[in-house]
Amino acid sequence: MSGETSLAWQALRERAGERAALLGAEGVPTKRVEAWHYTSLQPLNQVKWQAAPALDEAQVGARLSELNLPKGQGLVVFANGRFCAGLSSLPETVKQGSGEDEANEPALLADRFAAQLNAALRQPGLNLHVPEGCDAGLLVLVSLTEGDEVSTHLHHRITLEKGARLSLLDVQLGRGRYFTNPQLDVECAEGAHLTHVTRQDESAEAIRLGISGARIEGRGNYDSFTLNQGGALARQEVVSRLEGAFANVNVNAIQLIDGARLNDLTSMIHHASPDCTSRQTVRTVLSEAGQGVFQGKILVDQVAQKTDGYQMNQALLLSEKGQMNSKPELEIYADDVKCSHGATVGALDEDQLFYMRSRGVPEAQARDALVQAFLFETVELIEDETLREHLLKALPGYV
Amino acid sequence: MNDFLKIEGLKAQIDADGTPKEILKGLDLNIPKGEVHAIMGPNGSGKSTLSYVLAGREEYEVTGGTASFKGQDLLELEPEERAALGVFLAFQSPVELPGVNNANFLRTAVNAVRRARGEEELDAVAFLKLAREETARLSMSGEMLKRAVNVGFSGGEKKRNEVLQMRLLQPSLAILDETDSGLDIDALRIVAEGVNSLRGPDFSALVITHHQRLLEYIVPDRVHVMAHGRIIHSGGPEVATQLEKQGYKQFLEAAQ
Incomplete structure (x- = not known):
């Protein structure tokens, strides 16, 4: 594809300066690249993305x-x-x-486009250290983007030392036709526990390529939940590697997709140690001409005996124009593992609708209640009540 | 006497893998106000289809005849409009609603029906008080209000939950589709008491059952025998006893 790179790509390379070498020569991946087969990045090629100007802090405070x-x-x-x-x-x-501290940067995300782009254009973000044994409570991180034809590339890093705990509410929103490309690197040392709830509420015109990579040591826990409901084109990529025995990772998500928007949850769960567990429930609701993508890979190394993995992805199609592409992938090299997975795509259940209507509940109200129930069951996977309530209230039509 | 439930020449079919299959073949039935009628009949005679058609299930296509309730064309109405008018169907297999809290669901249903009937809605406190009284009356654990609708309920709990809904929605016509199936004798008695407690001059019921046993507890005013999509015989409560002793054979032969 070299030689066909877009003006948009040239603009990004220029901004990257000497770090442009990190971008490679191929340009924005096409649909021929397997990882981007269902999610076309063509919209990224159509704008010469400029650096985003500073915003007035008082106005940000008001938001x-x-x-x-x-x-x-x-x-x-x-x-x-x-x-x-x-x-x-x-x-x-x-x-x-x-x-x-790039010398210590894990190679976890090295071959991923969103991370390459972030590496070339990165802006310093949160760089947090929670000391051994410390429970830092709840931290709220807000990333606001405003403007047209501008892009941001924040790079955050969170390190939890032995036995440390932190809950992170990661809220992302904005106004305008911008491009945002945040990266979060997570290190969970032995017995550390990070709860990470992402509320992706970007502008409906925005492009977003968000990525996070977590390394989890023995008995550590990275409990992540993503609400994907903004952006014209928005992928959230969650990459994790279980690197010590009895570690756990949760990669749960809900996606709410309307209009002609595309939301994508792509994940990699790498079991690199024995006796680890992973849990993944992803539910997507598609209305109008919304397009949903789920790509979930679970890789179990040969050493990772007694792995216990669970993956379920379910999509609810509320309109005939909606489209869901699901690609679950299991790659298992160990022989003593338990990995269950399942995928469903369907409309609302007619039996359930009729049951509710026969009790006097009007059809529209019955439909809304069933959609909410579908989402509610997943939001319930968030153990922290404060975060769970916050996320429920962020859903449209929640009462 | 005004017509209450009046069914004439009702025909209905369902799509069976692309070919329409006629199940109701010209059914006539009248249930006057304040009466409890039972329908008994062999498997496949169309009893459940009748209950679904009366409640407004869309996959059954009505191809002939009429059904009116309180003078209104029942077949024209949406299921929720029928509920507001006073029709209640107790399902043979109550549907599970994962993620839908039972108390919230019941309150939503009660208030939707009250709104449609021009009555004042119940606030959360008033509703919960009422729901607790009703669950106690049906020997149901209060825990069942906190769980998702019918999820993880035993067969008996599901049927009690149907009767709870019926008591809360105060219908004027209850259709019980084999509510006795899968119930032990204690549960059966409780369910029957739930129905009997509603009996009065403004309440009618259509009890669909296989067994005479339920009709010992809910004593009907009339018993109808249904076969091949029609009512083939009607009589008093003694018909149920006769059926239990002699089976359907004589009625089927007489109807030939």
């Missing part, structure tokens, strides 16, 4: 107050890729690291 954010032990705000010191506060127990 925050509309979000009904739960009160945590800390709040960290980024606007158009810049840290808003006046709006942020960190608990004393955690440290904001300084500078990039």
